[in-house]
Amino acid sequence: MPTPIPPCCLKSFPWTGTPTGTETSLSSLPTYTTGTNRRSALLFIPDLLGWRFPNARLLADAFAAEANLTVFMPDFFAGEELDRDAILEGRWGDLDLLDFSERNARGVREGAVVAAARELRARFERVGAVGYCYGGWAVLRLGAREEGGLLDCGVVGHPSWVVEGDFDGFGNVPLQILAPEVDGQFTDELKGYAFRKLVLEKKGDDGVPVDWVHYPGVAHGCLTKGDENVKGEREAMVKGKDAAVGWLKQWLS
Template sequence: MSECCKSGFSWDGTPVGKESTLADNKTYVTGSNKDAAVLIVHDVFGWTLPNTRLLADHYAKEANVTVYLPDFFGGEVVSPETMEDPKKREAFNVMEFIGRNSKDIRKPEIFACAKALKSQYGKLGAVGFCYGGWACFQLGAKGNNLVDCISVAHPSLLDEKEIDAVGVPVQICAPETDPQFSPQLKEYANRVIPGLGVPYDYQYFPGLVHGFAIRGDHTYKKQKDGLERAKNAAVYWFNEHLH
Protein backbone atom coordinates (compact mmCIF):
# COMPACT_ATOMS: atom_id res chain seq x y z
CA MET A 1 0.00 0.00 0.00
CA SER A 2 1.19 3.52 -0.74
CA GLU A 3 0.64 7.28 -0.47
CA CYS A 4 -2.70 7.10 -2.28
CA CYS A 5 -4.11 4.96 0.53
CA LYS A 6 -3.74 7.74 3.12
CA SER A 7 -4.65 10.92 1.21
CA GLY A 8 -8.01 12.44 0.40
CA PHE A 9 -10.68 14.87 1.55
CA SER A 10 -13.25 15.04 4.35
CA TRP A 11 -16.91 15.38 3.39
CA ASP A 12 -19.56 17.65 4.85
CA GLY A 13 -22.55 16.13 6.62
CA THR A 14 -23.63 14.60 9.91
CA PRO A 15 -24.10 10.83 10.19
CA VAL A 16 -27.53 9.81 11.51
CA GLY A 17 -26.87 6.27 12.74
CA LYS A 18 -25.91 4.98 16.16
CA GLU A 19 -23.00 3.10 17.70
CA SER A 20 -23.56 -0.46 18.86
CA THR A 21 -21.73 -3.80 18.96
CA LEU A 22 -21.54 -6.64 16.45
CA ALA A 23 -19.71 -9.88 17.30
CA ASP A 24 -17.75 -8.02 20.02
CA ASN A 25 -16.70 -5.26 17.60
CA LYS A 26 -17.78 -1.67 18.09
CA THR A 27 -20.04 -0.88 15.16
CA TYR A 28 -21.82 2.02 13.47
CA VAL A 29 -25.38 0.98 12.55
CA THR A 30 -27.84 2.81 10.33
CA GLY A 31 -31.15 1.81 8.76
CA SER A 32 -34.08 -0.29 9.95
CA ASN A 33 -34.68 -3.09 7.45
CA LYS A 34 -35.12 -6.40 9.28
CA ASP A 35 -34.62 -8.60 6.22
CA ALA A 36 -31.63 -7.16 4.30
CA ALA A 37 -28.30 -5.84 5.56
CA VAL A 38 -24.96 -4.61 4.25
CA LEU A 39 -21.58 -5.03 5.95
CA ILE A 40 -18.99 -2.33 5.21
CA VAL A 41 -15.31 -3.23 5.45
CA HIS A 42 -13.57 0.13 5.79
CA ASP A 43 -10.30 1.55 4.50
CA VAL A 44 -7.31 2.50 6.69
CA PHE A 45 -9.25 5.39 8.24
CA GLY A 46 -11.52 2.93 9.98
CA TRP A 47 -15.06 2.85 11.27
CA THR A 48 -15.14 6.40 12.65
CA LEU A 49 -14.35 8.22 9.38
CA PRO A 50 -17.37 10.50 8.75
CA ASN A 51 -17.16 9.87 4.99
CA THR A 52 -17.72 6.15 5.48
CA ARG A 53 -20.57 6.71 7.91
CA LEU A 54 -22.23 9.09 5.45
CA LEU A 55 -21.96 6.42 2.76
CA ALA A 56 -23.53 3.93 5.17
CA ASP A 57 -26.45 6.31 5.67
CA HIS A 58 -26.82 6.67 1.90
CA TYR A 59 -26.93 2.92 1.36
CA ALA A 60 -29.41 2.46 4.19
CA LYS A 61 -31.79 5.02 2.76
CA GLU A 62 -31.45 4.44 -0.97
CA ALA A 63 -31.09 0.63 -0.95
CA ASN A 64 -33.46 0.03 1.98
CA VAL A 65 -30.98 -2.00 4.03
CA THR A 66 -29.59 -1.93 7.54
CA VAL A 67 -25.90 -1.08 7.29
CA TYR A 68 -23.19 -2.19 9.71
CA LEU A 69 -19.76 -0.55 9.83
CA PRO A 70 -17.66 -2.37 12.45
CA ASP A 71 -14.23 -1.44 13.78
CA PHE A 72 -11.76 -3.92 12.31
CA PHE A 73 -8.62 -2.20 13.61
CA GLY A 74 -8.88 -3.04 17.31
CA GLY A 75 -9.67 0.50 18.40
CA GLU A 76 -6.75 2.11 16.54
CA VAL A 77 -7.91 5.25 14.74
CA VAL A 78 -6.09 7.19 12.05
CA SER A 79 -7.11 10.85 12.28
CA PRO A 80 -9.03 12.15 9.24
CA GLU A 81 -6.72 15.16 9.34
CA THR A 82 -3.99 12.85 8.05
CA MET A 83 -5.64 12.86 4.61
CA GLU A 84 -5.01 16.55 3.99
CA ASP A 85 -1.96 17.26 6.19
CA PRO A 86 1.35 16.39 4.45
CA LYS A 87 3.26 16.19 7.76
CA LYS A 88 0.74 13.79 9.30
CA ARG A 89 0.67 11.71 6.12
CA GLU A 90 4.46 11.44 6.24
CA ALA A 91 4.36 10.42 9.90
CA PHE A 92 1.75 7.70 9.26
CA ASN A 93 3.57 4.51 8.26
CA VAL A 94 0.88 2.69 6.35
CA MET A 95 2.87 -0.52 5.92
CA GLU A 96 3.45 -0.84 9.67
CA PHE A 97 -0.25 -0.20 10.16
CA ILE A 98 -1.14 -2.97 7.70
CA GLY A 99 1.28 -5.25 9.54
CA ARG A 100 -0.79 -4.75 12.68
CA ASN A 101 -3.96 -5.35 10.69
CA SER A 102 -2.97 -8.09 8.26
CA LYS A 103 -5.39 -10.46 6.54
CA ASP A 104 -4.57 -13.25 8.99
CA ILE A 105 -5.18 -10.98 11.97
CA ARG A 106 -8.42 -9.36 10.82
CA LYS A 107 -10.08 -12.07 8.73
CA PRO A 108 -11.53 -13.98 11.75
CA GLU A 109 -13.38 -10.97 13.13
CA ILE A 110 -14.58 -9.86 9.68
CA PHE A 111 -15.98 -13.34 9.12
CA ALA A 112 -17.48 -13.38 12.63
CA CYS A 113 -19.38 -10.18 11.89
CA ALA A 114 -20.64 -11.57 8.59
CA LYS A 115 -21.77 -14.80 10.27
CA ALA A 116 -23.61 -12.85 12.95
CA LEU A 117 -25.46 -10.81 10.34
CA LYS A 118 -26.19 -13.80 8.12
CA SER A 119 -27.87 -15.52 11.04
CA GLN A 120 -30.08 -12.48 11.57
CA TYR A 121 -30.92 -11.33 8.03
CA GLY A 122 -32.33 -13.13 5.01
CA LYS A 123 -30.03 -11.25 2.64
CA LEU A 124 -26.56 -9.81 3.27
CA GLY A 125 -24.26 -7.80 1.03
CA ALA A 126 -20.71 -6.60 1.65
CA VAL A 127 -18.96 -3.49 0.37
CA GLY A 128 -15.27 -2.72 0.80
CA PHE A 129 -13.06 0.26 0.07
CA CYS A 130 -9.30 0.01 -0.44
CA TYR A 131 -8.22 -2.23 2.49
CA GLY A 132 -11.72 -3.69 2.65
CA GLY A 133 -11.63 -4.97 -0.93
CA TRP A 134 -9.77 -8.23 -0.28
CA ALA A 135 -12.07 -9.01 2.64
CA CYS A 136 -15.20 -8.74 0.51
CA PHE A 137 -13.76 -11.13 -2.06
CA GLN A 138 -12.95 -13.61 0.70
CA LEU A 139 -16.43 -13.26 2.19
CA GLY A 140 -17.90 -13.94 -1.25
CA ALA A 141 -15.75 -17.00 -1.98
CA LYS A 142 -17.43 -20.17 -3.20
CA GLY A 143 -18.72 -22.34 -0.38
CA ASN A 144 -18.65 -19.70 2.36
CA ASN A 145 -22.37 -18.89 2.13
CA LEU A 146 -21.83 -15.67 4.06
CA VAL A 147 -22.92 -12.93 1.66
CA ASP A 148 -25.28 -12.69 -1.31
CA CYS A 149 -23.30 -10.08 -3.24
CA ILE A 150 -20.21 -7.89 -2.95
CA SER A 151 -19.20 -4.46 -4.17
CA VAL A 152 -15.65 -3.13 -3.96
CA ALA A 153 -14.07 0.20 -4.88
CA HIS A 154 -10.35 0.47 -5.67
CA PRO A 155 -9.48 -2.69 -3.70
CA SER A 156 -6.09 -3.08 -2.03
CA LEU A 157 -4.19 -6.25 -1.07
CA LEU A 158 -6.35 -8.26 -3.48
CA ASP A 159 -4.69 -11.22 -5.15
CA GLU A 160 -5.53 -13.43 -8.12
CA LYS A 161 -6.53 -16.42 -5.98
CA GLU A 162 -9.17 -14.31 -4.24
CA ILE A 163 -10.54 -13.27 -7.62
CA ASP A 164 -10.55 -16.90 -8.81
CA ALA A 165 -12.58 -18.02 -5.80
CA VAL A 166 -15.45 -15.52 -5.89
CA GLY A 167 -18.85 -17.19 -6.07
CA VAL A 168 -21.41 -14.40 -5.64
CA PRO A 169 -22.46 -11.40 -7.76
CA VAL A 170 -19.52 -8.99 -7.77
CA GLN A 171 -19.22 -5.31 -8.61
CA ILE A 172 -15.90 -3.47 -8.98
CA CYS A 173 -15.55 0.33 -9.14
CA ALA A 174 -12.13 0.91 -10.66
CA PRO A 175 -10.41 4.26 -11.23
CA GLU A 176 -8.03 4.75 -14.12
CA THR A 177 -5.00 5.33 -11.89
CA ASP A 178 -4.56 2.82 -9.11
CA PRO A 179 -1.24 1.27 -8.05
CA GLN A 180 -3.15 -1.13 -5.79
CA PHE A 181 -5.69 -2.40 -8.34
CA SER A 182 -3.16 -2.31 -11.15
CA PRO A 183 -3.82 -2.52 -14.90
CA GLN A 184 -2.64 -6.13 -14.74
CA LEU A 185 -5.07 -6.99 -11.94
CA LYS A 186 -7.88 -5.14 -13.72
CA GLU A 187 -7.21 -7.20 -16.83
CA TYR A 188 -7.12 -10.40 -14.80
CA ALA A 189 -10.44 -9.67 -13.09
CA ASN A 190 -12.11 -8.77 -16.36
CA ARG A 191 -10.82 -11.94 -17.99
CA VAL A 192 -11.56 -14.37 -15.16
CA ILE A 193 -14.75 -13.24 -13.44
CA PRO A 194 -17.01 -13.46 -16.53
CA GLY A 195 -16.14 -17.17 -16.67
CA LEU A 196 -17.14 -17.87 -13.07
CA GLY A 197 -20.88 -17.97 -13.66
CA VAL A 198 -21.76 -15.02 -11.43
CA PRO A 199 -23.25 -11.62 -12.32
CA TYR A 200 -20.44 -9.11 -12.81
CA ASP A 201 -20.55 -5.32 -12.99
CA TYR A 202 -17.28 -3.57 -13.80
CA GLN A 203 -17.48 0.20 -13.43
CA TYR A 204 -14.55 2.15 -14.88
CA PHE A 205 -13.79 5.73 -13.85
CA PRO A 206 -11.45 7.48 -16.31
CA GLY A 207 -9.34 10.31 -14.94
CA LEU A 208 -9.85 9.29 -11.29
CA VAL A 209 -7.42 7.78 -8.81
CA HIS A 210 -7.30 5.28 -5.95
CA GLY A 211 -9.47 6.39 -3.03
CA PHE A 212 -11.92 8.52 -5.02
CA ALA A 213 -15.05 6.63 -3.90
CA ILE A 214 -14.41 7.13 -0.19
CA ARG A 215 -12.11 10.17 0.01
CA GLY A 216 -12.79 12.09 -3.21
CA ASP A 217 -12.91 15.90 -3.34
CA HIS A 218 -16.51 17.18 -3.35
CA THR A 219 -15.33 20.58 -4.56
CA TYR A 220 -13.82 19.16 -7.76
CA LYS A 221 -16.56 18.32 -10.26
CA LYS A 222 -14.92 15.30 -11.86
CA GLN A 223 -14.22 13.71 -8.50
CA LYS A 224 -17.66 14.60 -7.14
CA ASP A 225 -19.36 13.12 -10.20
CA GLY A 226 -17.25 9.98 -9.85
CA LEU A 227 -17.92 9.37 -6.19
CA GLU A 228 -21.64 10.05 -6.70
CA ARG A 229 -21.69 7.53 -9.55
CA ALA A 230 -19.81 4.98 -7.44
CA LYS A 231 -22.11 5.21 -4.44
CA ASN A 232 -25.21 5.02 -6.63
CA ALA A 233 -23.75 2.03 -8.49
CA ALA A 234 -23.46 0.22 -5.15
CA VAL A 235 -27.06 1.14 -4.32
CA TYR A 236 -28.18 -0.35 -7.64
CA TRP A 237 -26.20 -3.52 -6.89
CA PHE A 238 -27.76 -3.94 -3.46
CA ASN A 239 -31.25 -3.29 -4.78
CA GLU A 240 -30.65 -5.85 -7.50
CA HIS A 241 -29.34 -8.64 -5.29
CA LEU A 242 -30.71 -8.08 -1.76
CA HIS A 243 -34.42 -7.57 -2.51
Protein backbone atom coordinates (compact mmCIF):
# COMPACT_ATOMS: atom_id res chain seq x y z
CA MET A 1 0.00 0.00 0.00
CA PRO A 2 1.44 3.42 -0.90
CA THR A 3 2.17 5.96 1.77
CA PRO A 4 -0.74 8.45 1.87
CA ILE A 5 0.18 11.85 0.48
CA PRO A 6 0.16 14.45 3.29
CA PRO A 7 -1.90 17.61 2.75
CA CYS A 8 1.21 19.78 2.40
CA CYS A 9 1.99 18.03 -0.87
CA LEU A 10 -1.31 19.14 -2.34
CA LYS A 11 -1.46 22.77 -1.26
CA SER A 12 -0.91 24.91 -4.29
CA PHE A 13 -1.02 28.48 -5.52
CA PRO A 14 -2.21 29.18 -9.10
CA TRP A 15 0.31 31.03 -11.21
CA THR A 16 -0.81 33.82 -13.47
CA GLY A 17 -1.15 33.21 -17.19
CA THR A 18 -3.16 30.97 -19.50
CA PRO A 19 -1.78 27.65 -20.80
CA THR A 20 -1.23 27.70 -24.56
CA GLY A 21 -1.07 23.99 -25.45
CA THR A 22 -3.75 21.63 -26.73
CA GLU A 23 -5.34 18.39 -25.56
CA THR A 24 -4.33 15.42 -27.71
CA SER A 25 -3.48 11.82 -26.84
CA LEU A 26 -0.41 9.72 -26.10
CA SER A 27 -0.48 5.96 -25.70
CA SER A 28 -4.31 6.18 -25.74
CA LEU A 29 -4.31 8.62 -22.80
CA PRO A 30 -5.71 12.15 -22.87
CA THR A 31 -2.64 14.39 -22.96
CA TYR A 32 -1.78 18.05 -22.66
CA THR A 33 0.65 18.77 -25.51
CA THR A 34 2.67 21.91 -26.11
CA GLY A 35 5.61 22.71 -28.38
CA THR A 36 6.49 21.96 -31.99
CA ASN A 37 9.89 20.23 -31.94
CA ARG A 38 9.80 17.11 -34.12
CA ARG A 39 13.11 15.76 -32.85
CA SER A 40 13.07 16.16 -29.04
CA ALA A 41 10.25 15.31 -26.65
CA LEU A 42 9.64 15.58 -22.93
CA LEU A 43 7.30 13.36 -20.92
CA PHE A 44 5.89 15.37 -18.00
CA ILE A 45 4.51 13.30 -15.08
CA PRO A 46 2.70 15.75 -12.77
CA ASP A 47 1.90 15.59 -9.09
CA LEU A 48 -1.45 14.45 -7.70
CA LEU A 49 -3.15 17.64 -8.83
CA GLY A 50 -3.00 16.05 -12.27
CA TRP A 51 -2.69 16.98 -15.91
CA ARG A 52 -5.31 19.75 -15.90
CA PHE A 53 -3.80 21.79 -13.08
CA PRO A 54 -2.82 25.22 -14.50
CA ASN A 55 0.55 25.34 -12.70
CA ALA A 56 1.63 22.09 -14.35
CA ARG A 57 0.47 23.22 -17.77
CA LEU A 58 2.26 26.54 -17.45
CA LEU A 59 5.43 24.69 -16.50
CA ALA A 60 5.01 22.46 -19.55
CA ASP A 61 4.61 25.56 -21.72
CA ALA A 62 7.80 27.02 -20.26
CA PHE A 63 9.77 23.85 -20.98
CA ALA A 64 8.45 23.76 -24.54
CA ALA A 65 9.26 27.40 -25.25
CA GLU A 66 12.53 27.82 -23.35
CA ALA A 67 14.10 24.41 -24.02
CA ASN A 68 12.61 24.00 -27.51
CA LEU A 69 10.78 20.73 -26.85
CA THR A 70 7.48 19.10 -27.55
CA VAL A 71 6.04 18.35 -24.12
CA PHE A 72 3.48 15.64 -23.39
CA MET A 73 1.64 15.49 -20.06
CA PRO A 74 -0.81 12.54 -20.03
CA ASP A 75 -3.65 11.90 -17.63
CA PHE A 76 -2.25 9.00 -15.61
CA PHE A 77 -5.19 9.04 -13.15
CA ALA A 78 -7.88 7.58 -15.46
CA GLY A 79 -9.90 10.79 -15.52
CA GLU A 80 -10.06 11.15 -11.76
CA GLU A 81 -9.29 14.57 -10.32
CA LEU A 82 -8.99 15.71 -6.74
CA ASP A 83 -11.18 18.63 -5.71
CA ARG A 84 -8.92 21.59 -6.48
CA ASP A 85 -11.00 24.06 -4.48
CA ALA A 86 -10.87 21.82 -1.43
CA ILE A 87 -7.08 21.63 -1.79
CA LEU A 88 -6.63 25.37 -2.22
CA GLU A 89 -8.96 26.10 0.70
CA GLY A 90 -7.35 23.49 2.97
CA ARG A 91 -10.52 21.39 3.37
CA TRP A 92 -8.60 18.13 3.76
CA GLY A 93 -11.55 16.33 5.30
CA ASP A 94 -13.36 16.59 1.98
CA LEU A 95 -10.64 14.60 0.21
CA ASP A 96 -10.24 10.82 0.28
CA LEU A 97 -6.48 10.86 -0.10
CA LEU A 98 -5.90 7.29 1.06
CA ASP A 99 -8.23 5.74 -1.51
CA PHE A 100 -6.92 8.04 -4.24
CA SER A 101 -3.38 6.97 -3.40
CA GLU A 102 -4.34 3.30 -3.56
CA ARG A 103 -6.10 3.69 -6.91
CA ASN A 104 -3.05 5.43 -8.32
CA ALA A 105 -0.29 3.44 -6.63
CA ARG A 106 3.02 2.80 -8.35
CA GLY A 107 2.06 -0.71 -9.36
CA VAL A 108 -1.22 0.51 -10.81
CA ARG A 109 0.20 3.32 -12.97
CA GLU A 110 3.72 2.11 -13.82
CA GLY A 111 2.64 0.27 -16.96
CA ALA A 112 0.97 3.34 -18.43
CA VAL A 113 3.98 5.53 -17.65
CA VAL A 114 6.38 3.11 -19.34
CA ALA A 115 4.08 2.71 -22.36
CA ALA A 116 3.93 6.48 -22.85
CA ALA A 117 7.72 6.75 -22.73
CA ARG A 118 8.11 3.90 -25.21
CA GLU A 119 5.79 5.59 -27.68
CA LEU A 120 7.81 8.79 -27.47
CA ARG A 121 11.04 6.84 -27.93
CA ALA A 122 9.62 5.35 -31.12
CA ARG A 123 8.61 8.77 -32.46
CA PHE A 124 11.45 11.09 -31.39
CA GLU A 125 15.24 11.05 -31.55
CA ARG A 126 15.69 12.48 -28.05
CA VAL A 127 13.40 11.84 -25.08
CA GLY A 128 13.51 13.22 -21.55
CA ALA A 129 11.18 13.00 -18.56
CA VAL A 130 10.36 15.39 -15.75
CA GLY A 131 8.35 14.58 -12.65
CA TYR A 132 7.35 16.47 -9.53
CA CYS A 133 6.20 14.85 -6.29
CA TYR A 134 4.18 11.82 -7.52
CA GLY A 135 5.94 12.07 -10.88
CA GLY A 136 9.35 11.71 -9.26
CA TRP A 137 9.21 7.96 -8.71
CA ALA A 138 8.02 7.55 -12.31
CA VAL A 139 11.05 9.33 -13.79
CA LEU A 140 13.37 7.15 -11.70
CA ARG A 141 11.52 4.07 -12.90
CA LEU A 142 11.88 5.11 -16.55
CA GLY A 143 15.60 5.53 -16.01
CA ALA A 144 16.03 2.09 -14.45
CA ARG A 145 18.70 -0.17 -15.94
CA GLU A 146 16.20 -2.80 -17.06
CA GLU A 147 14.32 -0.28 -19.20
CA GLY A 148 17.50 0.21 -21.23
CA GLY A 149 17.48 3.47 -23.11
CA LEU A 150 14.00 4.91 -22.70
CA LEU A 151 15.42 8.27 -21.60
CA ASP A 152 18.23 10.57 -22.63
CA CYS A 153 17.85 12.56 -19.40
CA GLY A 154 15.56 13.05 -16.42
CA VAL A 155 14.52 15.74 -13.95
CA VAL A 156 13.09 14.90 -10.53
CA GLY A 157 11.62 17.59 -8.27
CA HIS A 158 10.82 16.87 -4.59
CA PRO A 159 9.90 13.23 -5.37
CA SER A 160 7.33 11.20 -3.43
CA TRP A 161 6.93 7.45 -2.99
CA VAL A 162 10.57 6.80 -3.85
CA VAL A 163 12.45 3.97 -2.16
CA GLU A 164 16.12 3.06 -1.92
CA GLY A 165 15.71 0.51 -4.69
CA ASP A 166 14.93 3.28 -7.16
CA PHE A 167 18.46 4.55 -6.75
CA ASP A 168 20.05 1.09 -6.58
CA GLY A 169 18.63 0.23 -10.00
CA PHE A 170 18.99 3.57 -11.75
CA GLY A 171 20.82 3.35 -15.06
CA ASN A 172 23.33 5.55 -16.87
CA VAL A 173 20.91 8.40 -17.51
CA PRO A 174 21.90 12.01 -16.82
CA LEU A 175 19.71 13.05 -13.91
CA GLN A 176 18.86 16.34 -12.25
CA ILE A 177 17.45 16.32 -8.73
CA LEU A 178 15.73 19.47 -7.42
CA ALA A 179 15.63 19.08 -3.64
CA PRO A 180 14.02 21.53 -1.19
CA GLU A 181 15.57 21.51 2.26
CA VAL A 182 12.37 20.61 4.15
CA ASP A 183 10.81 17.45 2.76
CA GLY A 184 8.93 14.76 4.64
CA GLN A 185 8.74 12.62 1.50
CA PHE A 186 12.31 12.93 0.22
CA THR A 187 13.88 12.81 3.67
CA ASP A 188 17.44 13.72 4.63
CA GLU A 189 18.21 10.02 5.01
CA LEU A 190 16.84 9.18 1.57
CA LYS A 191 18.65 12.16 0.04
CA GLY A 192 21.90 10.88 1.51
CA TYR A 193 21.29 7.38 0.19
CA ALA A 194 20.43 8.73 -3.27
CA PHE A 195 23.54 10.90 -3.43
CA ARG A 196 25.75 8.01 -2.41
CA LYS A 197 24.28 5.64 -4.99
CA LEU A 198 24.07 8.11 -7.86
CA VAL A 199 27.32 9.99 -7.30
CA LEU A 200 29.76 8.55 -4.78
CA GLU A 201 29.49 4.90 -5.86
CA LYS A 202 29.49 5.53 -9.62
CA LYS A 203 33.04 5.94 -10.86
CA GLY A 204 34.79 5.79 -14.22
CA ASP A 205 32.79 4.04 -16.89
CA ASP A 206 29.87 3.66 -14.49
CA GLY A 207 29.69 7.38 -13.80
CA VAL A 208 26.93 9.55 -15.21
CA PRO A 209 26.28 13.30 -14.88
CA VAL A 210 24.12 14.21 -11.89
CA ASP A 211 23.00 17.76 -11.15
CA TRP A 212 21.90 18.04 -7.52
CA VAL A 213 20.26 21.39 -6.73
CA HIS A 214 19.57 22.20 -3.08
CA TYR A 215 16.95 24.83 -2.17
CA PRO A 216 17.51 26.03 1.41
CA GLY A 217 14.70 27.24 3.61
CA VAL A 218 11.81 26.00 1.47
CA ALA A 219 9.60 22.94 1.68
CA HIS A 220 8.31 20.05 -0.40
CA GLY A 221 6.04 21.27 -3.18
CA CYS A 222 7.60 24.71 -3.55
CA LEU A 223 8.78 24.07 -7.11
CA THR A 224 5.21 23.79 -8.40
CA LYS A 225 3.28 25.83 -5.84
CA GLY A 226 5.32 29.03 -6.18
CA ASP A 227 3.25 30.81 -3.54
CA GLU A 228 4.52 34.39 -3.43
CA ASN A 229 3.06 34.72 0.08
CA VAL A 230 5.42 32.07 1.46
CA LYS A 231 8.93 33.32 2.05
CA GLY A 232 11.33 32.13 -0.64
CA GLU A 233 8.83 29.90 -2.43
CA ARG A 234 8.24 31.96 -5.57
CA GLU A 235 12.00 32.47 -5.94
CA ALA A 236 12.59 28.73 -5.55
CA MET A 237 9.94 27.97 -8.16
CA VAL A 238 11.55 30.30 -10.68
CA LYS A 239 15.03 28.95 -9.96
CA GLY A 240 13.76 25.38 -10.22
CA LYS A 241 12.16 26.05 -13.59
CA ASP A 242 15.32 27.74 -14.85
CA ALA A 243 17.50 24.89 -13.61
CA ALA A 244 15.33 22.30 -15.33
CA VAL A 245 15.31 24.28 -18.58
CA GLY A 246 19.10 24.44 -18.57
CA TRP A 247 19.41 20.71 -17.95
CA LEU A 248 16.90 19.81 -20.65
CA LYS A 249 18.60 22.05 -23.18
CA GLN A 250 21.93 20.42 -22.41
CA TRP A 251 20.76 16.85 -22.99
CA LEU A 252 17.87 17.09 -25.45
CA SER A 253 19.15 19.72 -27.93
